[in-house]
Amino acid sequence: MNPALQALITIIVGVGGCVGYFYLSNQFLDKVLFVPRGKNAGRNINRANMIRPWLFLLPALLALGLYLAYPVVETLRLSLTERVTRPDGTTIYNWVGLDNYRQMMAEPKFWEALRNNAMWLLVVPALATAFGLLAAQLTDRLKWGNIAKSLIFMPMAISFVGAAVIFKLIYDMRPVDQEQIGVLNALYLYFGGTEPKAWLTVPLWNNFFLMAVLVWIQTGFAMVILSAALRGIPEETIEAAIVDGANPFQVFFKIKVPQIKGTIMVVWTTITIVVLKVFDIVFAMTNGQWGTQVLANYMYDKLFRANDWGVGSASAMVIMLLVTPILVWNVRNARKEMK
Amino acid sequence: MDIAGKKSSLTWAVHISVLLLVALWLFPTLGLLVSSFRTADQISTSGWWASMFPTQQNLTLRAGAPELQVFEDGLYVIEGALFEPDSGKEISRWGISSRAYDAYAPGEIVPLNKGGEITLGAGGQYRMSNAEPFTGSRGQRIFVTVTSPPEFTLRNYQNVLFDPSNREGMAKAFLNTLTVTIPATIIPILIAAFAAYALAWMEFPGRALLIAAIVGLLVVPLQLALIPLLKLHNEIGIGKGYLGAWLAHTGFGLPLAIYLLRNYMVGLPRDIIENARVDGATEFQIFTKIILPLSFPALASFAIFQFLWTWNDLLVALVFLIDSTGETTVMTKQIVELLGTRGGNWEILATSAFVSIAVPLLVFFAMQKYLVRGLLAGSVK
Numbered sequence: 001m002n003p004a005l006q007a008l009i010t011i012i013v014g015v016g017g018c019v020g021y022f023y024l025s026n027q028f029l030d031k032v033l034f035v036p037r038g039k040n041a042g043r044n045i046n047r048a049n050m051i052r053p054w055l056f057l058l059p060a061l062l063a064l065g066l067y068l069a070y071p072v073v074e075t076l077r078l079s080l081t082e083r084v085t086r087p088d089g090t091t092i093y094n095w096v097g098l099d100n101y102r103q104m105m106a107e108p109k110f111w112e113a114l115r116n117n118a119m120w121l122l123v124v125p126a127l128a129t130a131f132g133l134l135a136a137q138l139t140d141r142l143k144w145g146n147i148a149k150s151l152i153f154m155p156m157a158i159s160f161v162g163a164a165v166i167f168k169l170i171y172d173m174r175p176v177d178q179e180q181i182g183v184l185n186a187l188y189l190y191f192g193g194t195e196p197k198a199w200l201t202v203p204l205w206n207n208f209f210l211m212a213v214l215v216w217i218q219t220g221f222a223m224v225i226l227s228a229a230l231r232g233i234p235e236e237t238i239e240a241a242i243v244d245g246a247n248p249f250q251v252f253f254k255i256k257v258p259q260i261k262g263t264i265m266v267v268w269t270t271i272t273i274v275v276l277k278v279f280d281i282v283f284a285m286t287n288g289q290w291g292t293q294v295l296a297n298y299m300y301d302k303l304f305r306a307n308d309w310g311v312g313s314a315s316a317m318v319i320m321l322l323v324t325p326i327l328v329w330n331v332r333n334a335r336k337e338m339k
Numbered sequence: 340m341d342i343a344g345k346k347s348s349l350t351w352a353v354h355i356s357v358l359l360l361v362a363l364w365l366f367p368t369l370g371l372l373v374s375s376f377r378t379a380d381q382i383s384t385s386g387w388w389a390s391m392f393p394t395q396q397n398l399t400l401r402a403g404a405p406e407l408q409v410f411e412d413g414l415y416v417i418e419g420a421l422f423e424p425d426s427g428k429e430i431s432r433w434g435i436s437s438r439a440y441d442a443y444a445p446g447e448i449v450p451l452n453k454g455g456e457i458t459l460g461a462g463g464q465y466r467m468s469n470a471e472p473f474t475g476s477r478g479q480r481i482f483v484t485v486t487s488p489p490e491f492t493l494r495n496y497q498n499v500l501f502d503p504s505n506r507e508g509m510a511k512a513f514l515n516t517l518t519v520t521i522p523a524t525i526i527p528i529l530i531a532a533f534a535a536y537a538l539a540w541m542e543f544p545g546r547a548l549l550i551a552a553i554v555g556l557l558v559v560p561l562q563l564a565l566i567p568l569l570k571l572h573n574e575i576g577i578g579k580g581y582l583g584a585w586l587a588h589t590g591f592g593l594p595l596a597i598y599l600l601r602n603y604m605v606g607l608p609r610d611i612i613e614n615a616r617v618d619g620a621t622e623f624q625i626f627t628k629i630i631l632p633l634s635f636p637a638l639a640s641f642a643i644f645q646f647l648w649t650w651n652d653l654l655v656a657l658v659f660l661i662d663s664t665g666e667t668t669v670m671t672k673q674i675v676e677l678l679g680t681r682g683g684n685w686e687i688l689a690t691s692a693f694v695s696i697a698v699p700l701l702v703f704f705a706m707q708k709y710l711v712r713g714l715l716a717g718s719v720k
Contacts, residue, residue, distance in 0.1 A: 006581060007518040014526040014585075022533055026623040052622055053541040057549070060534035060593055066571075067564060067590020068556045074567035131360075138357045148357050150707055152364045157703035158696050159651030161671040165678065165692035166367045169374065169685060174383075181386045181685070183370065216367065221714065228715050248349055277560050280653045284675050299562055304658070309566055316562045327558050334554040338547060 018059065025055045072320065079313035100310035110315065112291060113298040116207055117322075120278065120294065123208070125271040127215045129264060132222025136230055137252060139223075149227065153220035160217070160280030167213045168285060171199040201290045210292055213281050218274060222267045229263035230256060269326050276322055295319050371696075374689040376491040382685045395431075395486050397440065402457075402465050402481055405473035414468045415455075421463035421481065427488040430461050433481060440482035451479065459483075495690040507680075507687070509694045512673040516650060516695070518581060519660065519669060523588035523649045524642055530589070531596030532638065536626050538597065539604035540612060550601070556594040564591070565658050572659065580667065584660040591655070592645045599644075602716050603637035604630060640713025643706050647699050670695035 029051060034044035079100055081093040104110050135152050139145035155163065172182030173196045180186040185196040200206045233256055241255045257264070279296035286292045288301065295315060303312035373387040385394055403419045410416075422428050432441035435449065435457065443449055445461035455469025459481065467479060499509050537543075538550055564587070572583045607630065615625050631638075649655075653671040660667050668676075674691055681687050703710065 007522055010522040010581070010585060011525055014522055015529060018526070018529045018533075023623065026621065030621065049541075050543065053537040053543040053546075056533040056537035056541070056622075056626075059530045060597060063530065063586075063590045063593055064553070064556060067568065067587065068559050068594070071564035071567040072559060074570075075563045078566060135357075135360055138353050138360070142353065142357060145357075148361045150704070151361050153707070153711075154368070154700065154703060155364065156710075157647055157699040158368070159653070159671055159699070161651070161653055161674050162692050162696040163367075165674060165688055166371045168678065169370055169387075169689065170367055172685075178383075179385050181382060183366075183386065183388070186386050216364065219364070224711050224714050273558050273560075277562065279562075280671070283653070284678055296560075296562055300654075300657075303566055313566060316560070316565075319560045319562055323558050323560055327555050330558060331551045331555050335547070335551055338550065 021059065022056070026052070029055065075313045075316050075320070078309055079317050081310060083309045096310065100314040104311050104314050104318075109288075109293055109298060113288075113293040113295045113315075114318075116291075116293060117276070117295050119207055120211055120214075120275045121272060123211050124214050124218065124275045125268045127211075128218035128271050129222045129226075129267050131215065131219040132224075132267065133226050133257075133264070135219065135223040136227035137256070140227065140230055149220075149223060152223055155217045156220045158217065160213070160278075161284050163213050163217055164281055164284035167209070167216075168200075171209060173198045200286050200292075203291050206286065206290055206292050210281055210285060213285075214275065214278060218271050222271065225263060225267050226260065229260040233259050269329065273323060273326060276319055295322075368696075371689050371693055374685055375495055375693045376493070377686065378490075378492055378494070379684065379686045381490065382689075383683075390491075391489055393486050393488050395484065398483050398485055399437075400481050400483060401478040402467060404478045405475055408473050414470060415472050417465075417467040417473060417478075419465060421459075421465065421483065426463075427490075428463065429486045430459065430463060430483045431486060432484040433459050435479065435481060437480075437482060441484050457481075495686050496694070499687065499690045499694060507673075507677060509670060509673060509691050512668050512670040513694065515667055516669045516671075519584050519588070519656065520646060520649045522585045523592070524645045526585065527589045527592040527596050527645060528638055528642060531593055531600055531641070532631065532634070533626065534593075535597050535600035535604055536630055538601045539607075540630075541622070553594050553597050553601075557598060559594075561591050561654065565654075569658055579660060579662040581660065584655060587655050587659045588645075588649050588652070592641075592648070595644065596641045599641050599713060599716055600634060600637050603634055607633055636709060636712060637716065639706065639709040640716065643702060643710050644713055646702060650695075650699055 029048050034048040034051075035041075078093070080095065080097060082096045082099070083091060084094055085091050135149070139148045142148065158166070169181075170183050171185075172180075173185055174180050174182075176195045180189060180196055182196075184199060185193075189196060199209050237255055237259070238251055241251050246254065277296055278294060279300060282288060282292060282294050282297045283300065288294070288297050295318060299312050299315040299319070302308045302315060306312075370387050373390055374382055377387065377390055381390065381394075384396070400421045402421075403417050405417070407419070408415045408417045421430075430445050432444065434440040434442040435451070436442075443459075445459060448456050448458045450456050451467065451469070453474075454471055455467060455473070457465060457467045457479065459465045463483075463485075465481065467473070498505060500513075501510070502508055503510075538546060538553075568583075568587060572578060572586075577583045577586070611629060611633075612625060615629055620628070651671065652669075653675065656669045656672055660669065661672055670691075674688070674695060677684075677688055677691055
């Protein structure tokens, strides 16, 4: 079937199905199951109102349960088993305890990925937040600030893969006797470098060249959130500081930043989560070669190249483990806010 | 900063720093955009930043072959032009041997080694004449130092998008991406809107717990879902394909959708809803007639997020969509493949990448307002 047609049918079936489900299930509740008339009217209304929220929630809960909650449990189980294909073609999963984790820890590539992820976690959120804060503060009172902001924000719309191509062009290398077409090498030679470098293969440093891509993308996000937070600071606190003779830097660091600390934390943790999941950039630019492996790409390698579901799931659990503190923190904050 | 008329000297510094920052952030994308309008030759001989200025090149060209000669006024003549007319190229020096490639100025009349003479104009028109017929099979070599004006072409786009014989073209991948994106954007909105309404305006036991769970699910890495769901899809017979991708995108988009929409709906005025309830409207009517229209900004915010995310996605497509035939490949995957096979062909890479970037950029600039609102509402406070 033509995919476009299939998509159209999916939209009709999906949307129609959802609307139909919600409409009919509500009708069923009101017209058949608990009719709000007759001698039990009051009781029936109450009963219907007890059930109705769950009618509204059911599709979402099913999808969330099946697509997010169940996989967490299943991945945990898979990480503790070994997949064996028996001679008759069936697949069984043997319980192997922590063997997958042990095997993973014996691999240098895993430790490389963990080390790189640690560097990413230190560098990317810090730089993106710092640049974002800088951009937010500088553009705040500017007439053309909104244009500037929207241009800095723009990379947000660009895919990681697109950004990978963009930065590969920047890092491009041509032989020494040819004109350099990558900006980085052109600048490097202009400022006295002796010969062009293949930047993505320079050990350790290449990690930072990959991180630059994510910083470039995430700065806009940080800027937008922090800019709103800066606007929310009560004017009086700033005026009072200026009257007391504080210079602009003091106003910024001593008055403004402390007041938006909470928002900075939110931005920081949000970017941290993006970093933990980062896959496309490494996959498209180096595929983990030259010492640039990260956990998400390591996992993909294990699952789909080595076809090792046990170790792959184990490394996915490591990512989950790293996300968990932020998850707990977010949930606690959300609950505090609801009270 | 400048209160009471005290113009700070910082103002200029601020303008300049912002300008630099913007330039730094714009520069990479601009490089790709400019490169996509240049020919392979241009890209490999000069950096894209030089493309705005005229370039000087040394070229070796050939005049027309002897078989083109005509006999006029007692002379054998070969006439022609080295460049297309109106190409804007200008020759500053030229020569007829590689040792003296810049020996002559345009317009000079120069004797040829094998008899006769040649002259070359600055625009590339040449005229060779000889009393004897020209012999041999190839034309006279001419060395030129030529200045070309900036030149851009749409040929890359034609090649990548509209050439049906190009198996690496983006046309099909573009349609596939669109096919993935639209259902994967619309369906979660609908499911989430109902759930968000229940979580915002209906009282029931366990509500707080559910909201907390959704906040938790917001950050669950999608990596965990890959294998279990692929296994599931294979077991229930969906396998790899659009249906699986749509379902996966719906599932992964839901937490953010519910969270955003609930936050927005909670802020709607209580009076409207309670008045409607008093007037005897059913919950279903309240939802469709009042809540949905009022929530339009939040719906738009999420729609943009989900659109950008599904359009730009690589991982879900790799795992749930693209089978071994590659019929359902999406643009991101196609570009990754080109990075492998056409790593040095920047005219193809840049154009392909820009084709995939263009649509999100359009959406971004058209609907930035909603995107910003959504971000502000969506970051867990």
